[in-house]
Amino acid sequence: MTRPTAKEIKAMTEVAGVPVDNDVATRIANSIGPAFEGFAPVAGTLPFDLEPTTFLLVQNAKAEQ
Amino acid sequence: MNTEPALMSLTAVAKAIAEKRVSSREVTQSCLDRIAQWQPKLNAFMAIEAEEALKAADAADAALAKGNAKGVLHGVPLAHKDMYYDKGKVVTCGSRIRKDFVATTTSTALRRLKDAGTVRLGSLQMVEFAYGPTGHNPHYGPVHNPWNVDHITGGSSSGFGSAVAARLTFAALGSDTGGSIRMPAHFCGVTGLKTTVGRISRAGAMPLSWSLDTVGPLAQSAEDCALLLGLMAGADPEDPTASALPVPDYMAATKQSIKGLKIGVPTAFYVDDLDSEVARVLDETLAVLKKEGAEIVKVELPDQRQLTAACQFVLATEAAAFHKRWMIERPQDYGAQVLMRLQNGLAIPAVSYLEAMRWRGPALVAYLAAVEGTDAVIAPVAPMPAPTIAESDVGTSHDAEAVIQRVTRFTRPINYLGLPSLSIPTGFAKTGLPVGLQIIGRSFDEAMLIRIGAAFQRATDFHARVPKLS
Numbered sequence: 001m002t003r004p005t006a007k008e009i010k011a012m013t014e015v016a017g018v019p020v021d022n023d024v025a026t027r028i029a030n031s032i033g034p035a036f037e038g039f040a041p042v043a044g045t046l047p048f049d050l051e052p053t054t055f056l057l058v059q060n061a062k063a064e065q
Numbered sequence: 066m067n068t069e070p071a072l073m074s075l076t077a078v079a080k081a082i083a084e085k086r087v088s089s090r091e092v093t094q095s096c097l098d099r100i101a102q103w104q105p106k107l108n109a110f111m112a113i114e115a116e117e118a119l120k121a122a123d124a125a126d127a128a129l130a131k132g133n134a135k136g137v138l139h140g141v142p143l144a145h146k147d148m149y150y151d152k153g154k155v156v157t158c159g160s161r162i163r164k165d166f167v168a169t170t171t172s173t174a175l176r177r178l179k180d181a182g183t184v185r186l187g188s189l190q191m192v193e194f195a196y197g198p199t200g201h202n203p204h205y206g207p208v209h210n211p212w213n214v215d216h217i218t219g220g221s222s223s224g225f226g227s228a229v230a231a232r233l234t235f236a237a238l239g240s241d242t243g244g245s246i247r248m249p250a251h252f253c254g255v256t257g258l259k260t261t262v263g264r265i266s267r268a269g270a271m272p273l274s275w276s277l278d279t280v281g282p283l284a285q286s287a288e289d290c291a292l293l294l295g296l297m298a299g300a301d302p303e304d305p306t307a308s309a310l311p312v313p314d315y316m317a318a319t320k321q322s323i324k325g326l327k328i329g330v331p332t333a334f335y336v337d338d339l340d341s342e343v344a345r346v347l348d349e350t351l352a353v354l355k356k357e358g359a360e361i362v363k364v365e366l367p368d369q370r371q372l373t374a375a376c377q378f379v380l381a382t383e384a385a386a387f388h389k390r391w392m393i394e395r396p397q398d399y400g401a402q403v404l405m406r407l408q409n410g411l412a413i414p415a416v417s418y419l420e421a422m423r424w425r426g427p428a429l430v431a432y433l434a435a436v437e438g439t440d441a442v443i444a445p446v447a448p449m450p451a452p453t454i455a456e457s458d459v460g461t462s463h464d465a466e467a468v469i470q471r472v473t474r475f476t477r478p479i480n481y482l483g484l485p486s487l488s489i490p491t492g493f494a495k496t497g498l499p500v501g502l503q504i505i506g507r508s509f510d511e512a513m514l515i516r517i518g519a520a521f522q523r524a525t526d527f528h529a530r531v532p533k534l535s
Binding site: 001004008009012013016017018020024025027028029030031032034035036037038039041042043044046050051052053054055057058059060 | 261262263308310368370371373374375377378381385389392393405408409411412413414417419420421422423424425426427429430433465466467470483508509
């Protein structure tokens with residue numbers, strides 16, 4: 001997954017209603033960048049029929065066995 | 066019986082009070098005496114309610130004299146992380162923003178312990194809004210590790226680790242969203258149980274990340290944790306996310322042998338870049354488990370780094386959403402590091418967050434497939450024993466998030482998968498600091514973790530060692 005740039009982060013925080021200045025946007029970009037790179041192999045490759053609730057189904061199915 | 070009642074275990078003191086071998090007042094006074102000695106060095110308590118505690122202890126003794134015991138913890142004094150709502154009490158959540166917040170309800174977990182007869186000693190320090198793994202708090206000061214006060218306790222349940230280790234309370238309630246129970250257990254040499262998501266109701270507990278938050282106990286031993294879990298677990302009409310699965314007899318699990326159990330040891334990630342002392346303790350622990358009859362097998366887990374990244378997406382986004390109003394209205398009232406980390410959540414696109422949520426199911430399936438045939442997996446809680454307060458005080462520095470991620474890299478994958486994990490004290494580094502390991506189980510199989518933890522604690526005495534006041 002592509003890590004967001006400071007410029008993109010500045011725009012995102014404005015849309016979220018909690019704007020930050022350039023320095024903070026740069027700091028955020030450095031801070032969370034590695035997470036975007038770490039999640040890259042999975043992002044965008046998930047099956048179409050996968051719901052977020054699958055986790056609960058798996059968790060409970062295993063527990064009831 | 067110990068001459069100092071505060072040094073007893075939770076199960077032992079509860080039994081001693083029930084059998085009238087010691088009174089609730091004597092026990093409560095013993096805890097208060099230790100708090101008076103240790104608090105100036107540790108800063109473990111947020112509030113100490115000595116007068117009210119003694120009054121409640123007297124009432125408990127009077128009720129017991131009339132044959133009216135409330136429950137199995139009748140007259141036992143406890144203190145909990147300052148994020149459990151207790152009607153009429155100030156609950157700061159370790160923050161300036163909530164320094165005067167008076168709870169109007171009582172959390173389900175806390176109420177169930179009160180219904181069992183506990184006495185309130187006060188409340189315990191924590192990291193601001195439970196958002197940090199080291200134990201630093203800019204508003205109320207850092208909490209100190211009783212094994213060496215220059216070192217951190219771990220967080221976010223900082224006061225809880227420090228207070229249980231120093232025997233200021235017999236046990237405490239904490240929360241674990243990214244490692245906040247297991248980290249203080251490891252750094253302070255006590256036993257902490259991160260429960261399966263949904264095993265204990267979260268009603269009335271301050272949220273950090275509702276998909277990951279779990280409530281759990283910290284105590285001297287696996288047996289004490291079993292007692293508390295049995296009291297708190299189960300369905301709750303006030304929290305629809307609490308599971309309705311039956312609550313097993315966790316105390317029975319403490320008596321079982323581990324002969325024939327298969328315990329997995331990861332071949333990578335959890336054993337990479339370990340401090341040599343943590344690596345030594347892991348080897349020694351495996352030897353003890355083998356001697357007790359367990360079979361140690363290697364397990365190849367799916368890429369855990371992706372789980373850590375996914376966990377960060379979920380945690381940061383949900384925390385930012387929860388705090389958004391205060392981030393707009395009262396940014397100046399946050400500590401700099403917590404505000405910084407909350408701001409991180411603003412920069413995660415909704416699609417990325419939802420992808421992380423969608424991947425939880427397949428990630429859990431892959432993990433369970435990898436550990437098929439084992440009864441539990443054992444791994445370090447952190448790559449190192451407790452760092453010093455000074456070296457881990459990263460504040461808002463450029464590499465602060467990297468430091469935080471390193472400390473929590475072995476705990477976060479487990480939160481993402483929602484699995485239970487028991488952190489037990491397994492040895493000491495040459496510096497005298499404790500080292501713990503986590504036993505990771507399947508969803509809702511806390512009984513297996515308690516069984517293994519209790520067996521290890523029958524064979525060793527690390528959990529029974531008490532730090533000395535210097």
